[in-house]
Amino acid sequence: MEILYETIMQLQWQQVVMWIIGGILIYLAIKKDMEPTLLLPMGFGAILVNLPLSGAIHPLTELFNAGIANELFPLLLFIGIGAMIDFGPLLSNPKLMIFGAAAQFGIFFTLSLARLVGFEINDAASIAIIGAADGPTSIVVAQALKSNYVGAIMVAAYSYMALVPIIQPPVIKLITTKKERMIKMDYKPMAVSKLTRILFPIVITIITGLVAPESVALIGFLMFGNLIRECGVLDNLSETAQKVLANLVTLFLGITIALKMQANLFLTPQTLLILGLGLVAFVFDTFGGVMIAKLFNLFLKPGKKLNPMIGASGISAFPMSARVVHKMSLAEDSSNFLLMHTIGVNVSGQIASVIAGGLILGFFG
Amino acid sequence: MYGFLKWVEGLGAWTVNTFNVNAFIDSLQYMGKGMAVILIVTVVLILCVYLLNVATKEKN
Numbered sequence: 001m002e003i004l005y006e007t008i009m010q011l012q013w014q015q016v017v018m019w020i021i022g023g024i025l026i027y028l029a030i031k032k033d034m035e036p037t038l039l040l041p042m043g044f045g046a047i048l049v050n051l052p053l054s055g056a057i058h059p060l061t062e063l064f065n066a067g068i069a070n071e072l073f074p075l076l077l078f079i080g081i082g083a084m085i086d087f088g089p090l091l092s093n094p095k096l097m098i099f100g101a102a103a104q105f106g107i108f109f110t111l112s113l114a115r116l117v118g119f120e121i122n123d124a125a126s127i128a129i130i131g132a133a134d135g136p137t138s139i140v141v142a143q144a145l146k147s148n149y150v151g152a153i154m155v156a157a158y159s160y161m162a163l164v165p166i167i168q169p170p171v172i173k174l175i176t177t178k179k180e181r182m183i184k185m186d187y188k189p190m191a192v193s194k195l196t197r198i199l200f201p202i203v204i205t206i207i208t209g210l211v212a213p214e215s216v217a218l219i220g221f222l223m224f225g226n227l228i229r230e231c232g233v234l235d236n237l238s239e240t241a242q243k244v245l246a247n248l249v250t251l252f253l254g255i256t257i258a259l260k261m262q263a264n265l266f267l268t269p270q271t272l273l274i275l276g277l278g279l280v281a282f283v284f285d286t287f288g289g290v291m292i293a294k295l296f297n298l299f300l301k302p303g304k305k306l307n308p309m310i311g312a313s314g315i316s317a318f319p320m321s322a323r324v325v326h327k328m329s330l331a332e333d334s335s336n337f338l339l340m341h342t343i344g345v346n347v348s349g350q351i352a353s354v355i356a357g358g359l360i361l362g363f364f365g
Numbered sequence: 366m367y368g369f370l371k372w373v374e375g376l377g378a379w380t381v382n383t384f385n386v387n388a389f390i391d392s393l394q395y396m397g398k399g400m401a402v403i404l405i406v407t408v409v410l411i412l413c414v415y416l417l418n419v420a421t422k423e424k425n
Contacts, residue, residue: 090414091414091417091418094410094411094414094415094418095411097407097410097411097414098404098407098408098411100407101400101403101404101406101407102404104399104400104403105400107399108395108396108399108400109396111392111395111396112389112392112393112395112396113389115385115388115389115391115392116384116385116386116388116389117383117384117385118383118384118385118388119383121388121392124392190418191418191422192418193418193421193422195417195421196414196417196418196421199417199421200414200417203410203413203417204410207406207409207410207413208406208410211402211405211406212402212406269373348407351410352403352407355402355403355406356399356403359398359399359402359403360399363395363398363399
């Protein structure tokens with residue numbers, strides 16, 4: 001009885017708030033189907049580490065050191081993600097890659113904004129990478145830059161990725177006209193050979209590695225996964241990477257990240273700012289992608305103009321962003337099918353966000 | 366309740382005390398450099414993919 005009393009007396013109001021936050025994450029994962037593979041373990045983990053005198057802290061610390069502090073989990077996850085992605089729509093229309101690049105604007109805008117509100121440069125850069133809309137990249141960058149806010153950055157990154165259908169449409173509508181949103185685009189893909197599909201991950205790795213050596217681990221593991229998928233002789237490994245490896249790493253990743261959701265680390269005034277800045281990053285990613293498409297339209301002849309909404313898919317939340325923009329085009333005109341364009345832009349955003357992560361590491365690592 | 370009010374006060378104080386326009390201006394160079402490098406790399410990648418597609422076309 002005395003032990004029970006002692007434990008309860010150790011309970012702080014901040015820990016109760018973290019239980020509620022954990023409960024909200026679990027609710028969003030189960031009821032709203034928002035990134036359930038990560039938000040559910042993170043939510044449960046948040047409760048786990050915020051029990052008074054929690055015995056889970058030690059094993060989770062061991063897991064954190066074994067898999068996140070050394071960036072192993074996110075890199076392994078990248079093999080799975082690489083094996084899942086079909087770069088076909090991008091390879092058949094490579095100019096779409098420019099929109100993926102433009103949609104990284106939110107990262108660099110948020111970096112400056114985070115500096116404005118007083119974050120140190122390593123924390124500002126780690127917060128900015130929320131705009132990569134890519135969990136593993138966010139973990140690698142925040143961990144490599146030794147940010148004090150890894151937990152908050154992860155919650156923001158995964159929550160906003162799940163909230164893409166809510167965040168992007170109003171931004172797109174605000175900066176495009178109905179006429180622009182109704183523009184139809186022909187889909188005339190180039191034929192893509194098997195050899196191109198095999199050489200693509202190798203070429204991407206070499207070029208980005210030469211420009212941003214810090215990105216080699218990120219882009220290399222992503223492209224290794226894709227090479228396994230495309231080579232045609234490792235179907236079993238490809239399937240294992242896509243399913244078993246990705247699921248297993250995700251399982252450990254979510255609950256391990258929760259270690260950084262201890263009340264004293266997470267429930268700080270800065271967490272609110274990070275959530276706000278993460279939203280800004282997503283909004284300005286969308287803005288950057290759409291605006292570059294509008295810029296191109298100034299130089300394109302009528303009939304050849306781009307639907308600027310496809311630029312918004314350059315945010316790398318794959319494949320959600322592509323679907324959101326495709327649905328928006330159908331809502332404007334039920335005969336306007338943009339899906340192949342938006343998928344191409346969306347996978348290019350995946351590559352561009354990893355390059356951006358590598359650049360951030362190069363600048364501040 | 367007192368603890369919560371203290372926490373809210375901390376948020377306000379931290380934001381006001383750390384607002385840093387000079388840091389914002391200094392960081393703009395990274396926005397320029399970062400976007401420039403990404404766009405240049407992307408153009409190189411686009412050219413590479415076009416070349417790959419052309420070079421392997423006959424083998425389809």
